[in-house]
Amino acid sequence: MSDPAVPAVRIENLHKSYGDVHAVRGFELTLAQGEFVTLLGPSGCGKSTTLRVIAGLETATEGRIELFGTPVVDTATGLSVAPNRRDLGMVFQSYALWPHMTALQNVAFPLRNKRVKGRARAKSDESAELARAALERVQCGQLCDRYPAEMSGGQQQRVALARAIVHKPPLVLLDEPLSNLDANLRRDLRVELRTLQEDIGFAAVYVTHDQAEALAMSDRIVLMRDGQIEQLDAPRQLFETPSTPYAAGFVGDHNLLRGPIIEAPDRRRAVVRTSIGPVPVRASLPSVLPQVGATGIVAVRTDRIHLVPETPGAQAGAAGGVVVGSAYSGAYVDFVVQPDDGDDIMVRDFTASAEISRGDRVSFRVIGDAVLTQVEGA
């Protein structure tokens, strides 16, 4: 690897369209060496397409991509380096292990391709040694002679991971690698994958539609919508201060509430009157300017709303509502509450208070500041 200051990936103004369908529009990203960045979004948002363009499996309609300072895509000059010359590792959702090869043969395959400048094709015993080491690394040393059909899904994905890192590529692309696995395995592998990445130090671009996965693993998350970047932030910032109503809706379980701004003490803070009462808010971005009288769209996390059983003779005028549904989920209870004035909201209660049940009247208390994601009209 060259100068550590050179970005691992640098994408400028990337466009990809299929006929009239614009899958990716003006995507920009700079990824530091050793950084773990996740492309997050619903299916069809262009995240997989972006990854495949980085890999060279799809050609860009417009734009420029550099890997470690070397241009691999530049539509202005017609440059498009073949995928086999980009020195990458890639993990597929379907694992994509070659069914006619054993685990060891699968993992040794990248070593047997002399395709990257300056890297000699490994001898077969040497590559077998390296492949065995890579399999040990993902705890699959005992599977060397097994065929893919003889392994479980989790084992297959571990082997696929070993195959992606065996030739020590400085950049590894992961396309929904965990989404075919069951929930427990997914949680374990999440941690393992991140540990492996930090130990080896490769840069990673990870595609997923699962926000929990994105939050748990990434240094930064690119939230995508309709082929464009909606928000690019560290997991905590994305989760706590979604900058748009869309981001709030997709990441963290937020209720989007709308109401007039009734106080605006400074450029960042305000109070919005909503269906669950007055809510103190902070603006998500400097461009979101609270003004008294304007309508604000507020994102309130479901676990930041506290339900208080309404006692007879409670003060009149306080916002309240009726519990119309509840779902017990072990560590928490999800309630659906219909405010007296407004659409249903979700409330996640980690204290699992048993005294609230369907049909009860409740009032709301908001804990901490909510996020003002948008201001409409003045």
Place this chain on the structure above:
Amino acid sequence: MRSLRPLLSRRRGGHVLAAVVAIVLAAVIIYPIYQAIRQAFTANGSWGLANVRTFLDAPGLGKMFENTAILTVGGTVLAMIFGTALAITTTVLPSRRRSRWLLQLAPMIPLTLPALVGAIGWLFLLEPRVGWLNIFLRWVTRDSSGTGPISAYSLPVSIWVVGLYAVPFVYTIMASSLSRLNTELLEGYQVNGASPAGAMVRAILGPLRPAFFAALSLALMDSVAQFSIPLILNQNVLTTYMYDQISFNGDYGLAAVAGLPLFVLAVILTYTQTRFTAKSNRYTTVTGRGTGVRGMSFGRLTDACFKGFAYLYMLLGGVLPIAAIVVVSFIKFWTPHLTASSFTTGNFATVWNNPISHTGAVNSFELGIFCTLIAIGVALLVVVLAGRVGGWSARAAYFFANLPFGIPPVLLGVAFLVAFISKPLALYGTIWLLMLAFVVAFLPIAVRNIGALFQQVSHDLEEAALVSGASGLRTLRKVTIPLVMPGVAASAALLFMLIFREFPIAVFLSTPTTNVLSVVLVGYNTEGAWPDVAVVAVFLSAVSLIGIIAANVITARFDLTRRRRRGSAALAAGDLTGQPAQVPVPVSASNTDM
């Protein structure tokens, strides 16, 4: 959404090669068809409709068309009934594991048996004087007239035999779409008040309708173009009329004119069948696991009837005609009154030592092996060019390789005869002409089978190799080709079997030195040398059987997903007819998650 950049799209050599292949294929396919059409409209060295007029004025023309129509419609109706019932029996009805393989074997038997051999078998059963079934019926009814009661040379018997051997076409399509039918759909009809049988009928009239029509088109096509059965059973239909014009009158022009309606019909039916097949693939949605109806009962009695029907079909389509042939192959002189001394094993030696059949056997083997290798090789090339190089020249190569699909073999035979009997390309009388015609005729099946194999290789597997640093060619060599190779070998086994027993093309193109076994068989039949006919028929059936078994063994042995495939019988049946018989199972590791 994904659009794979073809693996080898950057290789200029690939595009040049594709262009060359496209031009060669276009030439060898279009030239004979052009010559045949030219011949139809040429009489006494000048263009005109003289041949058409002669054809239309010929006495007995109405009768011939009437026969053709009756045979086509009758055979199709029989095939639709038998084929659909068989498909329901093997894919829908509950069956014990022990009897399942036997049930699935039922529709395979007539495929193993060439139509030519089937016709011989039924001739041996229903020959008026010595046919086994006739002897049996006379014995039962104490009839001492010495002939009858049924004549193998009557139209109803031809209808029966044509229908019997068109069943696999119907069965293949119906079984494949039934096996993809979602159980919940049938349950849905039942929950809403339909009986199991009612639900089945509604499914066939509803979501399965395109498949039903595709099967219908295919059965019509097979029946109208059927040649060996009416030839053996002496029926005057379009195909035998063409044959008579050529072999007795030497009138190629008239034969070509008679081929025109067949050609037009074939084009129409191929078109409708392709359309309906495409539609049926859209209708019966494939949702991965959990599809396939199995274990739906129509009630004990009805189930038993269906199964009885399947076994009856096995008996009539396979066991009886084969038994009749085998017995005749051991008889010295065939008379109604046989004693122990009438039997001999000498027939086999006689046929083997006869230079005519000996040459035929050698030629059939040579043609089978070389044509299979060439057709498979060209098909591999065309499929790789079309799927992995891309571009207009590759698409053209694919189009021309597929062009003969659906053209009745009789027409191909006539076209190649007309095109190559005289200068500038007088190949007639050489084995090369047979080889060329066979390759052209069987290329579509090879291309379709091999194309389906390539489609089953999931793109992920190739992409993973590319990203791992393998070049496009290396990916093809190390990943794609090894994955399709077992399927290619199985296709080769089937193709060898089909070419080995080919008759309708061979009969027009072979000469005494370039004879093949099927033509030898018909020659013996014309001479009335029935024990010799039987020996050759036994041999043809045995080679066919070995071909099918080899294909199935290879498929099962190298099943990389290591899972037992349901309906492997249907798979082989589809390979024979060039139909997509099964849902393509992606050969990908993801398919096997537990």
